Amino acid sequence: MRSLPVLAILRCLSAANAYVWPSPQLDALEAVRFDQVGFNVLPNSLASFVSPCNLFLFGTTAGGETSGRSDAADWIRTAYHDVATHNSIDGTGGLDASIRFAEEQARAENVGNGFANTANIVFSEVNRYVSMADTIALGALIAIENCGGPEIAFRGGRIDAAEPNAPGVPQPQQDLETHIASFARQGFSQTDMIGLVACGHTFGGVQHDFFPDIVNELNSTTDIEDVAHFDSTYVTFDNNVAREYISGTTQNPLVVGFNDTTNSDKRIFGSDGNHTIRSFANSLETFTSTCADLYARMLDTVPRGVQLTEVITPLPVKPAGIELILDGDTLQLSGAVRFWNMTADPSRIVKMLWHDHFGNTHNSTLTFVGTSSSTGGKYSAAWYWFDPTLPFGFLSLNATAGVRSVSFVVDGVLEDQGGVGFALQDAFMQSQTSCSMGAPEVGRVDVAVRNNANVARVYLEAISTDSVQRVVVTEIDLTPPARPIPATPGSPYSLWSMNLTDQGMLFTIGAEIDGIKYSTGQLLTFEEFPPCPE
Numbered sequence: 001m002r003s004l005p006v007l008a009i010l011r012c013l014s015a016a017n018a019y020v021w022p023s024p025q026l027d028a029l030e031a032v033r034f035d036q037v038g039f040n041v042l043p044n045s046l047a048s049f050v051s052p053c054n055l056f057l058f059g060t061t062a063g064g065e066t067s068g069r070s071d072a073a074d075w076i077r078t079a080y081h082d083v084a085t086h087n088s089i090d091g092t093g094g095l096d097a098s099i100r101f102a103e104e105q106a107r108a109e110n111v112g113n114g115f116a117n118t119a120n121i122v123f124s125e126v127n128r129y130v131s132m133a134d135t136i137a138l139g140a141l142i143a144i145e146n147c148g149g150p151e152i153a154f155r156g157g158r159i160d161a162a163e164p165n166a167p168g169v170p171q172p173q174q175d176l177e178t179h180i181a182s183f184a185r186q187g188f189s190q191t192d193m194i195g196l197v198a199c200g201h202t203f204g205g206v207q208h209d210f211f212p213d214i215v216n217e218l219n220s221t222t223d224i225e226d227v228a229h230f231d232s233t234y235v236t237f238d239n240n241v242a243r244e245y246i247s248g249t250t251q252n253p254l255v256v257g258f259n260d261t262t263n264s265d266k267r268i269f270g271s272d273g274n275h276t277i278r279s280f281a282n283s284l285e286t287f288t289s290t291c292a293d294l295y296a297r298m299l300d301t302v303p304r305g306v307q308l309t310e311v312i313t314p315l316p317v318k319p320a321g322i323e324l325i326l327d328g329d330t331l332q333l334s335g336a337v338r339f340w341n342m343t344a345d346p347s348r349i350v351k352m353l354w355h356d357h358f359g360n361t362h363n364s365t366l367t368f369v370g371t372s373s374s375t376g377g378k379y380s381a382a383w384y385w386f387d388p389t390l391p392f393g394f395l396s397l398n399a400t401a402g403v404r405s406v407s408f409v410v411d412g413v414l415e416d417q418g419g420v421g422f423a424l425q426d427a428f429m430q431s432q433t434s435c436s437m438g439a440p441e442v443g444r445v446d447v448a449v450r451n452n453a454n455v456a457r458v459y460l461e462a463i464s465t466d467s468v469q470r471v472v473v474t475e476i477d478l479t480p481p482a483r484p485i486p487a488t489p490g491s492p493y494s495l496w497s498m499n500l501t502d503q504g505m506l507f508t509i510g511a512e513i514d515g516i517k518y519s520t521g522q523l524l525t526f527e528e529f530p531p532c533p534e
């Protein structure tokens, strides 16, 4: 019965009914989820660390492929150990990145260095819209999906804990009753427990260094860190963990370990007379669909009160990296658009239409700039740059006419989000006159504000982190000018200015218009501004 919702979710993943662009949080989550390799993806994206799936960044040998460990396995164990503190009765604990705290990592239930290693990598994707907890979830999800596993429904919006959670991760020497009670506290039945342990233990194994009472030294040149693996295919998602157990050939150190007290997988797998684990051994399909469901539930196990987003599906047409800057009488518009499920095709013609404030529509032919892919190359996307002249130029728009929205025409087919278009915000933007004053830590930010827009506030959004690494956005209001300062004579824009002395500050520009807050989304430091004129 459980498999029905799974099928529904998977159908959703490939369907084209996503949210309406722009939505800063969903746009950011969608990018980390689906822009995995290729154009507009940083070389050290999450997916790059599970390609190949036996990559272990922290190994002593080049690439770590002979370490016996993998980043993929670390990420999955990290996500589970963060989740396992959840208490479904009082609503505390769950996937909230509390595993990042040294105090939690020092507990016996969290022995090993995989948690610190994971934080080292996956936190690089954190931003104001994607929490540390979201990146832990995404790291596990991308490891599973890219290493042979099923697609997993992903929601974002996890909130990072301010302090460690109460302990609660199961340990191998505990008895079956304790494990059943532990999983029940986390929100999982006994059958779910068998599934989750099998779904997790299709990756990785137990290390001698941290579990010398379970695993002996192995002295192997291809398993330098002495890891006794749960199955023979320990960097790949498959049902061998169940098949080898049922066939009696398993080398799983938590099944056939020399000390029966720590054979927890043996007790768990056998706890329903082998019924569930046998169904996994008999059918890869059953195992795969069960794991897709259980992993999604595991990653969505969050403290009470945390509101997760809808399941993030790829936007069929997605503008990205949009920048609007006022330069005298023109608006410099730059950016790109991504077309999902599209490969490179030199004969394809893509045009962008932009709609101005006077009801006129203009157009320009876009330039193909590359492809990206996700899910181990299963999906591809084609990217087009707004400006026909590379590299990274911009379109010059008439500032008086302005721009309300854009849409696209692909080989004659209009893409306008079902009629609503892709809205752009030209009521406020950085002015090209922003400048730095000699000393690198002093500068002036000029914000161009459209005269006929109902702009109540303009502020800088300073991006920093608090004492427990959480991203914090602090609004610093610009004082409205005493009387309008036209950007140029007759310009539809006036300038609001602020002098800055905060060294190295990273910020975006925000404004409140008709009661709604908007952000340019473009990260700035004032060191990049040209010198102020004398």
Ligand code: HEM
Binding pocket: 069, 070, 073, 074, 076, 077, 080, 111, 112, 113, 114, 170, 171, 172, 173, 179, 196, 197, 199, 200, 201, 203, 204, 205, 206, 207, 208, 210, 211, 264
């Ligand atoms: C009763 C429950 C569980 C117990 C007692 C248990 C125990 C263990 C132990 C002792 C290790 C070895 C860690 C090391 O050597 O660093 C391990 C590894 C691992 N566990 Fe579990 N586990 C349980 C449930 C789970 C679940 C539910 C998942 C995920 C769904 C999971 C995923 C993993 C993974 C991926 C590894 C390999 C880590 C690596 O190779 O770096 N485990 N587990």
Ligand SMILES: *[C@@H]1O[C@H](CO)[C@@H](O)[C@H](O)[C@H]1NC(C)=O
Binding pocket: 014, 015, 341
């Ligand atoms: C992907 O594109 C191909 C060819 O354009 C189309 O046949 C297919 O239905 C698309 N798949 C999805 C999931 O949109």
Ligand SMILES: *[C@@H]1O[C@H](CO)[C@@H](O)[C@H](O)[C@H]1NC(C)=O
Binding pocket: 216, 217, 218, 219
């Ligand atoms: C590995 O080497 C250690 C130390 O040399 C030795 O005590 C142990 O028996 C060896 N183990 C195996 C499995 O060969």
Ligand SMILES: *[C@@H]1O[C@H](CO)[C@@H](O)[C@H](O)[C@H]1NC(C)=O
Binding pocket: 173, 213, 259, 260, 261, 262
């Ligand atoms: C087996 O493991 C348990 C729990 O770690 C430990 O207390 C016990 O001493 C071990 N037994 C042997 C024979 O090593």
Ligand SMILES: *[C@@H]1O[C@H](CO)[C@@H](O)[C@H](O)[C@H]1NC(C)=O
Binding pocket: 245, 246, 247, 248, 270, 273, 274
């Ligand atoms: C479960 O399967 C294992 C491996 O084949 C076997 O050793 C064990 O006796 C079985 N347990 C039950 C309760 O059937």
Ligand SMILES: *[C@@H]1O[C@H](CO)[C@@H](O)[C@H](O)[C@H]1NC(C)=O
Binding pocket: 351, 353, 362, 363, 364, 409
């Ligand atoms: C693009 O603009 C040109 C004139 O500027 C016009 O002739 C053409 O029809 C427009 N194309 C589209 C697709 O709107």
Ligand SMILES: *[C@@H]1O[C@H](CO)[C@@H](O)[C@H](O)[C@H]1NC(C)=O
Binding pocket: 358, 398, 399, 400, 401
């Ligand atoms: C800019 O647009 C306005 C409004 O459509 C128009 O009146 C003006 O002539 C345009 N300026 C130029 C230089 O095209």
Ligand SMILES: *[C@@H]1O[C@H](CO)[C@@H](O)[C@H](O)[C@H]1NC(C)=O
Binding pocket: 444, 497, 498, 499
């Ligand atoms: C910024 O500093 C310059 C030079 O000190 C000064 O002339 C100007 O009035 C200041 N602007 C604002 C908005 O404070």
